[in-house]
Amino acid sequence: MSLNHHLRHAEAASPEAIPDQQPREPQPRGAKVHGNHPVDHDEAAARFIAAPHHEHMHDSRLWDLRQQRDAQMHGIEEWEELREHASRVKSHTLANLGDYLEQFTAAAQANGVHVHWARDAAEHNQIVHSIMSDHGARSLIKSKSMLTEECGFREYMAGVGIEVIETDLGERIQQLDDEPPSHIVVPATHKLRTDVAQVFARTLGTDPNNSEVHYLAEQQREKTRPLILQADVGMTGANFAIAENGAIAVCTNEGNADLSANVPPLHIASIGIEKIIPRVADLGVFIRLLSRSALGSPITQYTSHFRGPRPGAEMHFVMVDNGRSERLGDETFWSSLKCIRCSACMNTCPVFRRSGGLSYGATYSGPIGLILDPTMNRRKYSKLPYASTLNGSCTNVCPVKINIHEQIFEWRKVMASEHQPAVAERAMMKAAGVVLSNPRAYRAAVAGADRALRVLPQFAVDIPLNPWATPGRETPQAPRETFHEWYRRTDGGRIDTELPASGEDGSGTEEDQG
Amino acid sequence: MRVALMVPCYADALEPETGIATLQLLRRLGIDVDYPVDQTCCSQPMVNAGFHEDAKATQAHFVDTFAGYDYIVAPSNSCVRNVRENLTAVEQTDRTREVRSRIVELVEFLHDVLQVEDFPWAEFPHKVTYHDSCSSIRFLKSSSMSELREEPYSKPLALLSRVRGIEIEQTKRPDECCGFGGTFSVLEPATSVKMGQDKVADHSSTGATHVVSGDGSCTMHLNSCARRLGLPMKFLHIAQVLNGDRG
Ligand code: SF4
Numbered sequence: 035m036s037l038n039h040h041l042r043h044a045e046a047a048s049p050e051a052i053p054d055q056q057p058r059e060p061q062p063r064g065a066k067v068h069g070n071h072p073v074d075h076d077e078a079a080a081r082f083i084a085a086p087h088h089e090h091m092h093d094s095r096l097w098d099l100r101q102q103r104d105a106q107m108h109g110i111e112e113w114e115e116l117r118e119h120a121s122r123v124k125s126h127t128l129a130n131l132g133d134y135l136e137q138f139t140a141a142a143q144a145n146g147v148h149v150h151w152a153r154d155a156a157e158h159n160q161i162v163h164s165i166m167s168d169h170g171a172r173s174l175i176k177s178k179s180m181l182t183e184e185c186g187f188r189e190y191m192a193g194v195g196i197e198v199i200e201t202d203l204g205e206r207i208q209q210l211d212d213e214p215p216s217h218i219v220v221p222a223t224h225k226l227r228t229d230v231a232q233v234f235a236r237t238l239g240t241d242p243n244n245s246e247v248h249y250l251a252e253q254q255r256e257k258t259r260p261l262i263l264q265a266d267v268g269m270t271g272a273n274f275a276i277a278e279n280g281a282i283a284v285c286t287n288e289g290n291a292d293l294s295a296n297v298p299p300l301h302i303a304s305i306g307i308e309k310i311i312p313r314v315a316d317l318g319v320f321i322r323l324l325s326r327s328a329l330g331s332p333i334t335q336y337t338s339h340f341r342g343p344r345p346g347a348e349m350h351f352v353m354v355d356n357g358r359s360e361r362l363g364d365e366t367f368w369s370s371l372k373c374i375r376c377s378a379c380m381n382t383c384p385v386f387r388r389s390g391g392l393s394y395g396a397t398y399s400g401p402i403g404l405i406l407d408p409t410m411n412r413r414k415y416s417k418l419p420y421a422s423t424l425n426g427s428c429t430n431v432c433p434v435k436i437n438i439h440e441q442i443f444e445w446r447k448v449m450a451s452e453h454q455p456a457v458a459e460r461a462m463m464k465a466a467g468v469v470l471s472n473p474r475a476y477r478a479a480v481a482g483a484d485r486a487l488r489v490l491p492q493f494a495v496d497i498p499l500n501p502w503a504t505p506g507r508e509t510p511q512a513p514r515e516t517f518h519e520w521y522r523r524t525d526g527g528r529i530d531t532e533l534p535a536s537g538e539d540g541s542g543t544e545e546d547q548g
Numbered sequence: 549m550r551v552a553l554m555v556p557c558y559a560d561a562l563e564p565e566t567g568i569a570t571l572q573l574l575r576r577l578g579i580d581v582d583y584p585v586d587q588t589c590c591s592q593p594m595v596n597a598g599f600h601e602d603a604k605a606t607q608a609h610f611v612d613t614f615a616g617y618d619y620i621v622a623p624s625n626s627c628v629r630n631v632r633e634n635l636t637a638v639e640q641t642d643r644t645r646e647v648r649s650r651i652v653e654l655v656e657f658l659h660d661v662l663q664v665e666d667f668p669w670a671e672f673p674h675k676v677t678y679h680d681s682c683s684s685i686r687f688l689k690s691s692s693m694s695e696l697r698e699e700p701y702s703k704p705l706a707l708l709s710r711v712r713g714i715e716i717e718q719t720k721r722p723d724e725c726c727g728f729g730g731t732f733s734v735l736e737p738a739t740s741v742k743m744g745q746d747k748v749a750d751h752s753s754t755g756a757t758h759v760v761s762g763d764g765s766c767t768m769h770l771n772s773c774a775r776r777l778g779l780p781m782k783f784l785h786i787a788q789v790l791n792g793d794r795g
Contacts, residue, residue: 075736076737076738080738083738104695385732385736389738389739420597420732422732423729424596424682426682427695443598448598467594467606468605470557470606472609473587476588480557507737510772516560516561517559527572
């Protein structure tokens with residue numbers, strides 16, 4: 035994300051810092067993660083929402099991106115055809131992934147690139163580590179990559195005493211604050227400028243009261259540049275890997291991939307195996323969709339192509355599986371591998387906008403996270419498929435047409451059938467199934483609208499108390515009789531009687547015999 | 549034409565006026581409507597939570613209750629969506645498939661099937677906003693959605709615009725979800741309430757006094773948020789307005 039392009043820069047477009055805010059609203063932290071224990075999204079969301087400046091800024095900033103995306107979409111007549119085309123290219127590639135990976139590897143090796151294969155996160159980290167050891171390298175600069183987040187790369191490297199410096203401003207902010215990115219494109223988007231000022235004051239010694247964007251960016255740059263210039267290794271991810279010529283394309287707005295790849299003598303790229311596309315000619319389709327979908331800008335500032343090492347330098351590609359080939363074999367969820375990580379589904383998601391990305395307690399958050407995370411850890415992310423209203427907006431913005439909301443729905447099926455929800459919830463659903471399939475039992479349960487009020491929303495889930503009694507929501511007023519009772523009493527309105535107004539006493543209500 | 553009225557369980561118990569207005573409106577339009585008294589629920593609560601096995605008997609009962617009609621009319625988008633898309637736990641016999649294909653939502657029935665041109669009995673002298681539910685927009689395609697590159701259209705607004713005296717205002721985020729979402733409102737109360745409050749504020753900021761909707765579950769949620777915020781907005785089902793309720 036470039037700072038000289040600050041008006042469109044999602045991070046720098048941070049709204050005015052809150053003037054004279056006394057006391058400063060502390061930045062809400064993300065979900066509490068305890069090992070494999072199911073992450074409680076609602077609990078973290080409640081804390082985010084309880085910080086109104088953060089919540090409001092987050093919602094409106096991402097909604098702006100969504101609206102800019104819409105404007106870009108309307109500027110392209112063939113938008114829906116482009117989405118369809120992109121989706122088909124991805125389906126085709128994934129259906130023939132083995133062949134394309136071979137082609138890519140052969141081409142990359144012919145270009146003088148060393149290609150490695152990592153089955154999982156641990157292997158990825160070890161491979162990078164061993165490449166560095168071979169070269170006696172001690173420091174690494176890195177351009178933002180979700181795959182390395184997925185692999186826990188930073189923590190691993192910290193453990194073996196290697197310094198990792200993020201070069202993306204947002205990611206650097208997150209690194210200094212010891213937080214993962216909260217958004218796949220705009221990693222620090224949940225932070226107010228005043229939060230950033232606090233982080234920098236603490237870690238870089240800047241003025242805690244100056245939250246001016248240029249000041250903060252400049253300070254960060256001054257402090258980080260020397261580290262970048264001295265680094266032994268540069269690391270990038272890859273947005274696309276082209277089978278035809280063995281090249282990778284990396285899209286950034288700050289040009290930091292170029293920095294990472296070109297400054298040190300050793301370039302390592304971590305590449306998810308699903309990033310393959312067949313031909314250079316296909317790239318245009320995705321490049322046209324990516325930034326428009328993500329930030330509502332026509333194109334990413336820098337689309338860098340890396341094909342081989344420059345003279346005297348070395349280039350390594352680490353091809354990472356980490357559960358991808360297993361997912362590819364899954365009939366219901368394989369198409370989540372089409373994802374190009376544009377973030378459009380997050381920006382449009384009303385739940386994500388209100389709750390913040392860190393409330394999901396996972397590398398991937400928002401709608402795409404709801405379907406990716408459970409493939410990595412079913413128990414830990416068993417509650418995430420419920421962090422959606424199934425409104426379907428995500429599916430319709432997705433540039434590669436992943437049926438996101440349908441997969442969320444399918445994940446609920448999996449969780450319910452694998453007994454992931456609480457036992458009480460299961461029992462409740464069983465009971466509901468019995469009551470709702472039996473007219474007599476059902477009528478008895480909802481006889482008298484007051485009773486219905488307690489029974490009706492309750493049968494939906496395991497909530498022992500009235501779910502309407504949530505702060506911020508009043509219990510609906512119960513009418514005096516149900517429709518069914520009215521129908522019986524008036525013979526479907528054929529007997530002319532006044533409908534009793536709600537709130538009156540229930541003496542006129544007949545006992546239902548049905 | 550044999551037409552059955554399906555009254556969603558929440559409307560049956562909490563919003564009987566929706567069922568009454570739908571019944572009266574259809575009669576005004578010359579339709580002889582049956583109300584199968586043994587009806588219960590479309591199975592959405594279990595299905596939405598992922599418990600398809602437990603939805604089986606309810607779905608079977610739904611098919612038994614509504615088989616044989618030419619149309620099953622329901623004043624609720626989400627129930628119609630559920631029957632069309634998700635009545636899959638039960639065996640897919642010819643009867644099941646028939647029921648699933650013959651259910652129509654009230655606005656669809658009026659707009660597409662009956663093609664009603666006029667509601668001479670209806671007058672609504674108020675400023676209103678329309679609350680379009682996600683099921684209505686993105687699943688039944690009753691209105692265009694802002695995510696897609698498509699010409700704007702709205703079946704419910706086309707119907708409402710034929711009501712005398714009505715003044716329709718546009719919200720800022722017309723197709724943003726209200727946060728009800730069935731299971732969601734119970735499992736994720738914090739976000740659900742926040743979304744509901746934001747949505748009500750959007751409706752309210754237009755200066756409208758009434759919110760009209762085809763989905764009573766959304767407005768039940770919105771109404772409860774509005775009351776907590778102290779906003780004096782009134783919520784009506786579109787069936788009530790088209791049936792001549794004057795608010
Ligand atoms: S799922 Fe679709 S919309 Fe979401 S990040 Fe991936 S490509 Fe973008």
